Amino acid sequence: MMFKAFLIKYGEIGIKGKNRYLFEDALMNQIRFSLKNVDGTFEVTKEQGRIYVEAKSEFEYDEVLEALKRVFGIVEICPMVQVESTDFEGISAAVLDYIDKTYKDKNFTFKVDARRADKKFPMNSMDINMEMGHRILEKFPEMKVDVHTPDVYFHIEIRNMVNIYSQKIPGPGGMPVGTNGKAMLLLSGGIDSPVAGYMIAKRGVKIDATYFHAPPYTSERAKQKVIDLAKQVAKYSGPINLHVVNFTDIQLYIYDKCPHDELTIIMRRYMMKIAEHFAKEGGSLGLITGESIGQVASQTMHSLACTNEVCTMPVFRPVIGFDKQEIIDIAEKIGTFETSILPFEDCCTIFVAKHPVTKPNINVIKRSEQNLEEKIDELMKIAIETTEVIECY
């Protein structure tokens, strides 16, 4: 393997002023977390505003790249060749060898971009650029120099080691998880909610999750499916504490006491309340849902306003303006789609009315909820107390 190290380029965190080191440290932590599941030993270091990942053992290149592509905050990943040479002859031989191996077709324009961090090196950057360019043209006559808009930049960094790189592989962007607080994701077994969690995590937010389980109406396999989804999102977001709430009794109580066409709306209002309870308990500052306007009856503007009304925390709905296909595209990209479409019943569909209300009136809903006064507090308390928390990573 030619590449032994990766230069990690990050975007927005570079501009966060005095807090910059916090963002950088969070990014390094996330990189380490992501590499934990990769075979090999890696050192993640920060040096003069750049982050390096160096392999200290044999490793599988593609596997490392995949792991790095999942770390929010990374804008570009540059696989590097490292040489120990301290004289120009050695460096130039390494660069020529690198070009030869990396680019089969040499019909392109280039520019050499040398940086001399080690000021003891006898040549300055300009000299290195000129001389190196010269030697490249000599060895590969089909290549051409273009100092304004080259196809390829050859970067040569002279530090303790000499780093040579030219490829830039896009990372996921975003901000390192842990730099923007925490939020509670309402996770169902569907396609949308894992995508919503992913999108908020991408902005640096740590994620917890709540799932509503309704045995015997939903099965153990449905629960396992949600755990698997949480684990997949956790590959990006870091560990997720998944709260599994047994919701059956509340659901049946609503079924007994409220008009059937309002069942889903009322049920969702209680789901929000329970999720908010765990959000507060765990230090989350907001809720996340996978709702998208108009997708189903419970996601019309009226319905959203009606479920939102029970929350005191902000509710983030990152896919609110997305069409289904746009959400599916992301789900496929992040690897949740296959799991999401497994055919298990979830608790939102089991008692769904043939004609649920699509324009619920908040006052009507509240009046219906008065029918629940006798036992609902007790049922909520039991549901919260019996909730199982599973750490997914």
Next chain:
Amino acid sequence: MNAYLDNSATTKVYDSVKDVMVKVMLEDYGNPSSLHMKGLEAENYVKDAVKTIAKSLKATEKEIIFTSGGTESNNMALIGGAMANKRRGNHIITTAIEHASVANPVKYLEEEGFRVTYLPVDHNGIVDLDALKEALCEETIIVSIMYVNNEIGAVEPIEEIGKIVKEYNPAILYHVDAIQAYGKYNIVPKKANIDLLSVSSHKIHGPKGVGFLYMREKSKVRPIILGGGQQRAMRSGTENVPGIAGMAQAVKEIYTDFDSKIDRMYSIREAFIEGVKDIEGVTINGKTDRSNAPHIVSVSFEGIRSEVLLHSLEDKNIYVSAGSACSSNKPSISATLKSIGIDNGLLDSTIRFSFSTMTTMEEIEYAIEELKNIVPVLRRYRAR
């Protein structure tokens, strides 16, 4: 209390089966093809197993081919049979209620250019013999009929079919999927004119991953798994010796004291039907008398989704199968239930209870008691 009533899905192995398998794996672990003594020891297990199994069918030892289970046996019979006989014709006859391990190979052959006739069944799941007579033609090369239907326990008139087929043309391969029948019936393939018969080990308290295909001598089947030429090149691959020895042990056990075992299973089935039929909104699918298989009862519960009932029973440590899984995102309606013409509203409300020689009367009583508790509660909460 615990009630495992899903024995048509799979069964628990007999203790003696486990013992012989452990011995093979830890002590007599040789490869039957090896020339040394360890190989010979292993080969003897395989030979003994062939003997035991051949005897149970009144067949000869050359007629038994070990496979990885029922699915492979069915695939080999159909695909191997079609390949070997395609010069003679391209027509295959089967039923509308076959298990997927027959239905899908047949579908594959259909895609490869074979013509297939699917025989209809009556409301009890019994195949229409007039339709069979009508379907038989010069081009027919295979007739494949299941012995016992896996969902409702209907028993097909295997001997009569054999007679009809062979009287029409003795060259037609007659395949019987006996996966739910072996160990429940005394089967004599020669008497029933059966050429090929598929059996799985784990339905009769043997291990999973092993089964066999009975192949009447001189029946023309091309092997579908090629390799080192084991089992007279009909089915290559090192024999699964622990599995084969375990299966043979299960065969010995199940066919010992056989009639009383079957009688006991029927008594259990009758007690179960007696207990369940009085619950409101219950329909028993298929025959309730002893012309049905002894170990399967299909019950529809009006107004209850089968998956929900399944999980409610699971909560009481009662394990059953849903006749037809039809969740909101994946409709998979059972071909059998549809073919016997049960009410559309009941398709998604059907549960299969299945017994074995290990099932006890206590388990049955417990299951009935819990059903009586659960059914009215579930019926109160339904989508409307």
